[in-house]
Amino acid sequence: MTKLLDVRDLQTHFLTRDGVAKAVDGVSFSLDKGQILGLVGESGSGKSVTGFSILGLVDPPGRVTGGQIVFDGDDLVAGGEPMLRHLRGKRIAMIFQDPMMTLNPVLRIDTQMVETVRAHEKVSRAEALRRSREALVQVGISSPDERLQSYPHQFSGGMRQRVAIAIALLHKPDLIIADEPTTALDVTIQAQILSEVQELCVKSGTALIWITHDLAVVSSLADRLAVMYAGRIIEEGPTAEVIANPRHPYTRGLIDSVPQGKRHGAMLTQIKGMTPSLLNLPQGCKFAPRCPRADDACLVEPSLAPAGADRSVRCVHPHDEPPGKVLAP
Amino acid sequence: MIVYLVRRVGQSLLAVMAMAILVFLGVYFIGNPVDVLINPEATQADIIATTERLGLDKPLYQQFGIFIWNALHGDLGTSFVYGRPALEIILDRLPATMELALVALFLSVGIGIPLGVWAGLRPNSIAGRTIMGGSILGFSLPNFWQGMLLILVFAVLLGWLPAGGRGETTEFLGLQVSFLTWDGLTHLILPAINLALFKMSLIIRLARANTREVCLQDYIKFARAKGLSGRRVVLVHVLKNIMIPVVTIIGLELGSMVAFAIVTETVFAWPGMGKLLIDSINLLDRPVIVAYLMLTVLIIVAINLLVDVIYSLLDPRIRLSEMKA
């Protein structure tokens, strides 16, 4: 079975006055039809830039400088803008982080939805409106006719994100890239949207890349996890396994710093130090300066190597024992 | 919306009133109104007659009442030079100024917005930098000097276009206009460009700055992620957002265009009301000056009012918040 999306050795660099910032440096992963991938990392780890790179939406001075992004057999990097134009919104849709910012404030919802339909299909305005209404109903918006006539500022944040999701669903895409779509929302709305998106994806067989910094959110949703640090994927594998038995010290640190509601009074562990500047990355393993297990061997950067069935990790000294023993102080 | 309109009209009336008081004080209080408003060559009988008509022997507040009363009836005095009502003389000249200002506005918007958006989309390209450099020149060089250069190059050195005057006019909607005859058009080109250059530079800078700002917004990225063509993103999503500040400035600047026309009309001997003002100042024809001032204030305030209304129609956020207020 061929992969829906196959990203190989993706390089996205930003040419700034102070030097080249390698926001994404050699990222590879792949995705099957209908699969949900969680792309996890701190801000600045390159997870959002990876998402934008797939759609060719990296803002200058950034640009994709190398690698391949093969979507359903076509290389998007080689195909460039003409190929991307026809895929964007039609076969690959995107949902953004801040619902307050993604809808154009001076255009009515119907304008923004109808133009999306008609950007890819020659249909009448009435037909486009009908589909827009359908999409709004699909994401649980009541009285869609009235909503279509409104401007974005008349909606609540959760409502706007629903509209954005409805726009993403208009063409029943094969892949949706969601860039922290629930971060800006209240917790209750967050849970609603999360389960709705999951349901919609399962029902329509849409693959999903869910970009987030929040392990808790993605662990209940994703089939696979890819953890990013300083522009690289440092660990990848099935969600349940990665959460239960993280191999990379950074992944483990991330999991340990999530508060566990069940154990009252347990100390939270934290990862020492700060994410390094992309302009001034350490030699060798980029996590080494913050890593409790680092030694001289880490001065040579390890590659992303297979670690057990269907998993890989980029570490010289990966954990191999189950985490439970280590967690107890 | 109606509440907003009423409040806004009220503010405008207040502005006109404030200016009327200032003009009145300027004429009646600082100087001797008999000197200011009565022809120096008038006979003693004339002086007495005018003094009585304007109530110059009455207390100041009564004089102000008479001034306003007369102004409301369109009586802003009689020109010393032409011996006709000052307002009438100015209204004769109004179409020429309005034609010049509107053509200049059209030029500055029609050229300024595309250039500004272009420069905003590609701020680091050679074209973008050239446009910005040009706009800095247009913005900082005095208007009359630009006009003089235009005359020097296109009229004196190249001899392509006439250096001044209005040329042949023809009737259009009951007004005399230049732009419909070939001769009139050739006379109109240079002054209109001259008057347009400053505003054009302003619009370029504004459109560029706003385009750059809007392009960074997520909704532009989202629009592209929806698969819209670059053209639709720019023409609908970017343009509609930058129109709000641009329209505001255009409106405010249309008012100042009437004022800036004073300079252009003097440089190009364009027979509009600005040239009339300068001539009147040189001839000490004060009733015409007063009438010009009152009329211009009225025009500017009216334009500002109109702009605010258009502004609120363009921006749904303002429209709704004002409606609720």
Added chain:
Amino acid sequence: MTQVGISTPVRIDSPSRRIAKEFLEDPVAVIGLSLFVLVALIALAAPWIAPQNPYDLAQLNIMDSALPPGETSFGTNMTYWLGTDQQGRDMLSAIMYGLRISLMVALISLALAITIGTVVGVTAAYFGGRLDSFIMRVVDLQLSFPAILIALILLALLGRGVDKVILALVIVQWAYYARTVRSSAIVETRKDYIDAARCLALSNRRIMFRHLLPNCVPPLIVVATVQIAQAIALEATLSFLGVGVPITEPSLGLLIANGYDYLLSGSYWISLFPGIALVVTIIAINLVGDRLRDVLNPRLQK
């Protein structure tokens, strides 16, 4: 100036030195600054370096009337590098003297307008309430009318004269400074240190001028560089229109106006060269102003 860097406290350089250093990084701004210094020096030293005193009638020779650039005088063997006007006046000298008057008018009006604008702006921001809204109403009302219109009407009522031009420029410009100072001062009044100063029972005047004012300096400098170029241009325009400085004290604008009638007959130099001097001055100031705006704007600092 010493309070400029308040937003970036961790710096070894003093803020004014940092600003100077950043300013000098841009070669275009350095050219602008050098040009402006040159122009200012010429204006200052005009009586000593000009080839002749253009307003000493004894030095003029009517035989030299309207000579093109580079011609030699019939009487004294002096070369007129920029030609002469109708009275046989050396244009180079006239321009040097004209520059003097143009700059003087602009600088004096600038100083007065800044002083008035600052006092009014800080007062409005500090006391707030009705006083503030009244002052800002007046400022808004004035700014809704074009500067040139207001200046023109004032001069039409007052008559010509250097002092009257200065007065008109001050009246036109104070509102810009008042608005600028008020808006940055009002941001400062909301900060805790002003409350602290009030708690210490410092006098209003001391809080306003020792605590508030220094924080308004950077935006004030930016507005001032824009406004001084505007003031020079406005004075030139008014003089060109014949309502500005008197014939006996011609600024660049008046020189241009005097030569304007001869432009069409081909004696371009009488008008053109004063115009170039004017334009160079304005461009130099704008280049300096643009750079200062970038350097002083904390939003653009990384």
